[in-house]
Amino acid sequence: xxxxxxxxxxxxxxxxxKRYGVVTALDGADFDLYAGExxxxxxxxxxxxxxxxxxxxxxxxxxxxxxLLNGAPVHFRNPLEARRNGIETVYQDLALAPALDIAExxxxxxxxxxxxxxxxxxxxxxxxxxxxxxxxxxxxxxxNVRSMKQPVETLSGGQRQGVAVARAAAFASRVVIMDEPTAxxxxxxxxxxxxxxxxxxxxxxxxxxxxxxMPQVFEIADRLHVMRLGRRVATITPASHAMTExxxxxxxxxxxxxxxx
Amino acid sequence: MLALLLASxxxxxxxxxxxxTDNLSLITQQVAVxxxxxxxxxxxxxxxxxxxxxxxxxALGTIVMxxxxxxxxxxxxxxxxxxxAACLGFxxxxxxxxxxLRLPPFIVTLGTLNIAFALTHIYSNEETIxxxxxxxxxxGNTFHFAGTTITYGAVLAVALTVLTWFVLTKxxxxxxxxxxxxNPDAARLAGVRTRRVLLGVYATAGLLYGIAALVxxxxxxxxxxxAGQSGNLDSITAAVxxxxxxxxxxxxxxxxxxxxxxxxxxxxxxxxxxxAAIYQFLITGILVILAVAVDQLSRRSRA
Numbered sequence: 029x030x031x032x033x034x035x036x037x038x039x040x041x042x043x044x045x046k047r048y049g050v051v052t053a054l055d056g057a058d059f060d061l062y063a064g065e066x067x068x069x070x071x072x073x074x075x076x077x078x079x080x081x082x083x084x085x086x087x088x089x090x091x092x093x094x095x096l097l098n099g100a101p102v103h104f105r106n107p108l109e110a111r112r113n114g115i116e117t118v119y120q121d122l123a124l125a126p127a128l129d130i131a132e133x134x135x136x137x138x139x140x141x142x143x144x145x146x147x148x149x150x151x152x153x154x155x156x157x158x159x160x161x162x163x164x165x166x167x168x169x170x171x172n173v174r175s176m177k178q179p180v181e182t183l184s185g186g187q188r189q190g191v192a193v194a195r196a197a198a199f200a201s202r203v204v205i206m207d208e209p210t211a212x213x214x215x216x217x218x219x220x221x222x223x224x225x226x227x228x229x230x231x232x233x234x235x236x237x238x239x240x241x242m243p244q245v246f247e248i249a250d251r252l253h254v255m256r257l258g259r260r261v262a263t264i265t266p267a268s269h270a271m272t273e274x275x276x277x278x279x280x281x282x283x284x285x286x287x288x289x
Numbered sequence: 290m291l292a293l294l295l296a297s298x299x300x301x302x303x304x305x306x307x308x309x310t311d312n313l314s315l316i317t318q319q320v321a322v323x324x325x326x327x328x329x330x331x332x333x334x335x336x337x338x339x340x341x342x343x344x345x346x347x348a349l350g351t352i353v354m355x356x357x358x359x360x361x362x363x364x365x366x367x368x369x370x371x372x373x374a375a376c377l378g379f380x381x382x383x384x385x386x387x388x389x390l391r392l393p394p395f396i397v398t399l400g401t402l403n404i405a406f407a408l409t410h411i412y413s414n415e416e417t418i419x420x421x422x423x424x425x426x427x428x429g430n431t432f433h434f435a436g437t438t439i440t441y442g443a444v445l446a447v448a449l450t451v452l453t454w455f456v457l458t459k460x461x462x463x464x465x466x467x468x469x470x471x472n473p474d475a476a477r478l479a480g481v482r483t484r485r486v487l488l489g490v491y492a493t494a495g496l497l498y499g500i501a502a503l504v505x506x507x508x509x510x511x512x513x514x515x516a517g518q519s520g521n522l523d524s525i526t527a528a529v530x531x532x533x534x535x536x537x538x539x540x541x542x543x544x545x546x547x548x549x550x551x552x553x554x555x556x557x558x559x560x561x562x563x564x565a566a567i568y569q570f571l572i573t574g575i576l577v578i579l580a581v582a583v584d585q586l587s588r589r590s591r592a
Contacts, residue, residue, distance in 0.1 A: 136476065137481045
C-alpha cells in the first residue's frame with residue numbers, strides 16, 4: 029500500500045469547492061486515482077459524487093481547489109479540454125446518437141479524414157479506415173456486435189454501453205470516467221460491462237466510476253472513495269471494510285478510522 | 290420510390306398526355322423551384338427544426354434581384370448576388386435566433402416568414418416586375434435532351450441535390466448535421482460544436498432559397514411579390530414524403546428529390562385527369578399525413 033501511495037496519482041483533486049447558490053455541492057473535496065486501478069466513488073444522493081465527477085471530466089468548473097494530472101495542475105473549461113488531456117467520460121444516458129452506426133458513434137467529433145487533398149480541403153471522411161479501426165477497438169474489448177454499420181438503436185442496452193465504453197477506451201490516454209455504467213442494464217449485461225471495465229484497466233487505463241450498486245462496487249473496485257456532504261470522508265478497499273461499514277460511512281452513522289484518507 | 294413508380298404508371302394509364310415529352314419537361318420545370326427549397330428544408334429538418342419562412346424569403350429574393358436589375362438599372366449579376374444575399378441574410382437571422390436566443394425554429398421562422406412577406410410587399414409596392422435582363426432569367430433557358438425540353442433550372446436542382454447529398458454523407462460537417470439532429474447532447478459532449486452546425490445549416494438553407502429565387506425568376510420571367518406562398522408546406526411535404534424524419538437525424542436529400550417528384554407528379558397527373566385544384570390540395574394533405582404517420586409508427590416500433 030505504501031509503495032502505491034508514494035507514486036504520483038494519475039488524476040488528483042485537492043480541496044474542490046462548488047456552490048450552486050446557497051447549496052454547497054462540493055465542500056473541499058479531495059480525490060486521487062493511481063495507475064492501474066479502478067476507483068468507485070460512492071455516497072448518498074446529494075453527497076457530491078456527480079459534481080466531483082463533472083469537475084474531473086470538465087463538465088463544470090469548480091469555484092476553488094485544483095486538479096492535477098500526473099502531478100501537474102490542469103484547468104478544464106469544458107469536456108473537450110479534458111478529452112484533449114486524455115480523460116474520457118462515459119455519460120449515463122446521453123453518450124450515443126441512436127440513428128448513427130457504431131463506427132460513426134465511435135468517431136463522433138473525431139472523424140478521421142482522408143489523407144489526400146479531398147480530405148484536407150473538403151473535410152471528406154475516410155469511412156473505410158474508420159470502419160477498420162472501429163472493428164479493431166470493438167474486438168479489442170471483445171464486444172459482441174455483428175457489423176460496424178449497425179445503427180446503435182438496433183443494439184441491446186449492454187451492447188450500447190459497450191460501444192460507449194469502447195469509444196472512451198479507444199481515445200483515453202490517461203483516465204476513463206464512467207457515470208453509473210450499469211444503471212439501465214440487466215444482470216447478465218451488467219456482468220458484461222463490468223468485465224469490460226476490467227479489460228480497460230488491464231489495458232493500462234485507470235477507471236473512475238460512480239455507482240449506487242454496492243455489490244457491484246465491491247466486486248469490481250480496487251478502492252472506494254466515500255463521499256459525504258461534499259467531501260471525501262474515507263478511502264477504503266473491499267478487503268478492509270464490509271459493505272455495511274461502507275454504507276455507515278456514507279450515511280454518517282460511523283466516522284472513519286482506518287488507513288489512508 | 291415505389292410510390293413514384295406507381296403514381297407514374299397510374300397516370301400513364303389514366304391519361305394519354307402524362308407520358309409525353311412536353312408534359313415531362315413541364316414537370317421538371319414545376320418541381321425545380323420546390324426541389325431547391327426542399328433541399329434547404331431537409332437540412333433544417335435533419336437538425337430537428339423546421340423552416341416556415343422559405344417561400345417568403347425566396348419571394349423577397351426574387352423581388353430584390355428583379356427590382357434592382359430593372360428599376361435601378363443595376364448590373365444584373367450584382368442584382369442577382371444581392372438578391373441571393375438577402376436570402377442568405379434571412380437564413381443567418383433564423384440561425385442566430387435559433388442558436389443564440391435558443392428560440393424554437395417553428396416560432397422563429399413563423400416570425401421571419403411574416404417579416405420577409407412584409408418586406409417583399411413594401412419593397413415591391415405590390416407590383417410585378419417584368420422585362421428582365423437575360424442573365425436574371427438564365428435558368429429558364431432550355432436545352433433538348435432525348436427529345437425532352439429541359440430547363441437549366443431543373444439541372445441545377447438535381448446538381449444541388451447531389452452536391453448536398455455528398456456533403457451530408459461524406460464530410461465531417463455532414464455527419465455532424467445528422468449527429469446534432471439525432472442527439473444534440475451526445476453530439477455536444479462528443480465535441481461537436483452543435484451551435485455552429487445549426488447556424489451553418491440555416492445559413493446554407495438561406496443561400497439555397499436565394500438560388501431557388503433565381504430559378505423561379507427564370508421560370509416565370511417576372512418578379513412576383515405573391516410568389517412562393519406555399520413553398521414552406523410544399524418543401525416540408527417533399528422532405529417528409531421523401532422519408533426525412535421530423536424528429537431529426539434521419540433522412541436524405543435524395544429521398545427529398547424523390548418526394549418532390551412524387552408531389553409534383555401527383556399534382557400534374559391530377560391536373561391532366563381534370564381533377565379540380567382544390568382536390569389536389571386534399572390529396573397533398575393526405576399524402577403528408579400518411580408520410581408523417583409512417584415516420585411516427587416506425588419510430589415507435591424502434592423504441
